[in-house]
Structure formats: structure tokens, C-alpha cells
Amino acid sequence: MLKIFLSGVLGNDAEVKEVGSSKLIKFNVAVSMDYKDSEGKKVEKTEWIKANMWRDQNSRVADYLKKGKKVLIEGVPESEAYTGKDGELKSFIGVKVKEIEFVN
Numbered sequence: 001m002l003k004i005f006l007s008g009v010l011g012n013d014a015e016v017k018e019v020g021s022s023k024l025i026k027f028n029v030a031v032s033m034d035y036k037d038s039e040g041k042k043v044e045k046t047e048w049i050k051a052n053m054w055r056d057q058n059s060r061v062a063d064y065l066k067k068g069k070k071v072l073i074e075g076v077p078e079s080e081a082y083t084g085k086d087g088e089l090k091s092f093i094g095v096k097v098k099e100i101e102f103v104n
Contacts, residue, residue, distance in 0.1 A: 004095060006031050006049060006073040007103070014065035025053040025062045029071065029095075052078070053097035061100065070103040 008031040017024045029049045037043050051073065055061060065071075075095040084090045 002076060004075060004077050006071075006075075006095060008032070008049070008071065008073075010065060010067055010069045010071060011048060012067050014062045016062045021057060023055050023057060023059060023062070025055060025059075025065065025097075027051050027053075027065050029073065050092060050094035051075070051097050052094060053100065064102065072101040072103050073097055074099040 006029055008029040011028040011030050014025050014027040017026070029051055030046050031049055032044055032046045034042060034044050053061070073095060075097045078094040078096050079091060080094065081089060081091040
């Protein structure tokens with residue numbers, strides 16, 4: 001089993017799409033990482049992760065997924081490839097959210 005944990009900040013309000021009797025909740029999470037470069041200088045890098053979360057019709061979690069909220073996510077990594085407008089093959093990593101917690 002492959003599982004990931006992310007701690008980050010929502011980059012947008014959640015978008016909700018109705019799919020049959022379920023809801024697909026989509027949002028982006030900014031995950032920041034600190035490290036030292038080869039010269040010993042501190043560098044901060046931010047990765048944007050696309051998150052997809054499936055919930056039943058009664059779920060109201062999307063109401064709380066607002067830009068700027070801090071979250072802790074447990075999920076399964078997903079990757080996707082596509083052809084950009086420039087004709088170049090591009091890819092991104094995402095997460096299929098299993099559990100989410102709001103952090104103060």
C-alpha cells in the first residue's frame with residue numbers, strides 16, 4: 001500500500017462537482033519545504049499538489065475548505081500526464097484524499 005501525508009495551506013476555495021450520488025471536491029494545497037543548498041543557505045520551496053476528495057451527498061466538508069486554511073491530509077498519490085497548450089507533454093502529482101484535518 002502506498003500512502004502519503006501532506007501538511008499545507010489551501011490555495012483556493014474547494015470546487016464541488018456532483019457525480020452521480022457522490023461529490024468530487026477539488027482543491028490545491030501549497031506544501032512548503034525547507035532545506036540547505038550546497039552553500040549552506042536556507043532555501044524554501046513550495047510545491048502545489050492537486051487534491052481530489054470523494055464524499056457522499058450529505059458531506060459538508062467543502063464548506064470549510066477555503067483559501068488560506070491549514071490542513072493535514074492523508075491520501076494516496078496520483079499522477080497525471082497531459083499535453084499543454086504549447087504541445088509539450090506535462091505531468092503533475094496529486095493526492096486522492098482519504099482523511100483531512102483542519103490545523104490551527
